[in-house]
Amino acid sequence: MTTDPATDDRSPSAPTRPSAATLRDVAEAAGVSKASASRALDPASQYVSSSTRARVLDAAERLGYRPNASARATTTGATAMVAVLVSDIRDPYNAEIVHGVIEQAGVSGLVATFAGTDHAIDDEIRVVRMMRSLRPHAMILTGTRSGSTVSRTSLEAELERYTQEGGRVVVAGDDELPFDTVVVPRRRGASALVAELFRLGYRSPALIRPDRDSAAARQWEDGVLEAADRLGMRIERGDTVRAPMTRDGGYDAAARLLARRPEHLDVVLAATDAMAIGAMTAMRDAGLAPGAGIGVAGFDDVVGAEDVTPDLTSVDLALARVGAAAVELALTGPGDHRRIEFEPRVVVRGTTPARLG
Amino acid sequence: MTTDPATDDRSPSAPTRPSAATLRDVAEAAGVSKASASRALDPASQYVSSSTRARVLDAAERLGYRPNASARATTTGATAMVAVLVSDIRDPYNAEIVHGVIEQAGVSGLVATFAGTDHAIDDEIRVVRMMRSLRPHAMILTGTRSGSTVSRTSLEAELERYTQEGGRVVVAGDDELPFDTVVVPRRRGASALVAELFRLGYRSPALIRPDRDSAAARQWEDGVLEAADRLGMRIERGDTVRAPMTRDGGYDAAARLLARRPEHLDVVLAATDAMAIGAMTAMRDAGLAPGAGIGVAGFDDVVGAEDVTPDLTSVDLALARVGAAAVELALTGPGDHRRIEFEPRVVVRGTTPARLG
């Protein structure tokens, strides 16, 4: 990062705006001082007579007055704003978290501001610098990031600087930065899924996992294996197959699995719902009814698990709650690398009926 | 809307922040006046000696100085910010537009702020009021909205008020509000698709459309019918079927179509890519190879059209460009209900090879 402080980001062409109504306008219209008007407009202030308040509110309403948030912020030093750094808003996982952030910010009286970081730590550093200007109450980092160790250190330093100015940093995702974190419970969710399937009578899972490595894929697989191991379920060498992380990838993977006529299998676990749905089709094409002979379960439950027949067992990671919790964490004072992890919800549906005996 | 102006949204618990470095700090560290420091930090200002500038930049760097955007905004009256009102960020269409907004805002030196409106006009009104406090350079409205005529009038009034304060309003979506609009070219895209298929030799389309009515579905169907009509393609009564807007919906719809053994059909048009992909599976299950016998085309090209085999012909609506254009429109001075509509891009792929004769 060679962000020269000279590169000041002053607004390019500040056009002289026609004036919006101002506190002074309201005060004059109501025939009181600015101080009184300010107090009357503050619902928390008790030092106003009700008649003054009424006249001020009336004037404000008439003038369409909206307080100038910037002026207020320079006066109080605080901005009712939370800045969200998101790697890619188009990713449905991020979108879900962001949705939770927006919702919770709304109820907490905060405005949410976003910037894209494109998964690159160097972009994040740039964005943190830019956002620091806004003096937001907190910054929330979402999604994944990659970059050199040097970059990572710079990012931490920049964020550290921000916290020293009184800002709050919260990570929503993986626990990989030394700040308060709301962990997306992938690993735990995968474990819980396997445990639930065990309870339902399943003993021999096959795994369909993405061919490209990622933290998410790894966490899913770790969670599955951990639970399987703990419960004494055996997963044979050849029962894990890799494929592109799409519906068709799931189809191919399942077709390969089934071609081996693996009589011992009783359930197929896929790392995403899309892959699981593809696997269901492959099973049908092989003459098997998903759920009747072999069970199927997906993961993440972001899209479409309920739209298929039978509907697909999956794991709800409560991503919107993750986003909301990140805002709440930011609001509950500075913490020293606190860590929140929700219980993921295993959603048992038609593809994994209870197995007899 | 009975938003009482009394309901002031002052920050709940303004915590006293440890101080961030201030212009005064930088000036003192550099041994110059605040005025000189300010000028040195402004890359556009020429009224600084290079030695002063160097000392100031050095001091700023050392102190990790970031200008206080709020203070700047109260001084200049303008905020380098664009506010985006989005019905639901989880909708991939909106996410794509929002992505474009974020990108373009970044290159234009603007910060993008978001609020969710949940498709409800009354929510939009509330959000516009709230956002007005931020004095953003522009507000961009994305997604769909519904509400009473009264609400709609109130929304227009509230937006009108905002423009009178110097704010810019841009709509990204349907042209249904009296402000500058970047139109999502659904209708035009559907027409272009049909025209291209005609050129490829297709003459008898069947239509798979969502069973629930929506503006998007209507625009798609209107576009298809308009072009078909113009080109003399006939669409028979029974060749339009309705189904849920999912992959399985598309499967069912296509199955129903094919059950009638409609020898005259040469291409199936679906209102979304997901439905088209489902239809492809149905065709295969009926012993037909998509593209070989009957062609298939989807719409919107948001997700997965390239992941299937053969890959799916679709229409790229350039949604990210729509978002970017909205920002640019907001930056090019006030307009009187200007209207921009991009040429959608028909993406011909494997499911619609040229037909001979």
Next chain:
DNA sequence: CTGAAAGCGCTTACAG
């Protein structure tokens, strides 16, 4: 090229 001063729209002790 530089600095002292005024002003942006607020809020908040401080005296009444």
Next chain:
DNA sequence: CTGAAAGCGCTTACAG
């Protein structure tokens, strides 16, 4: 309960 005044961190004429 109310108002005059100071101050938040900037920018920008205005004089040098």
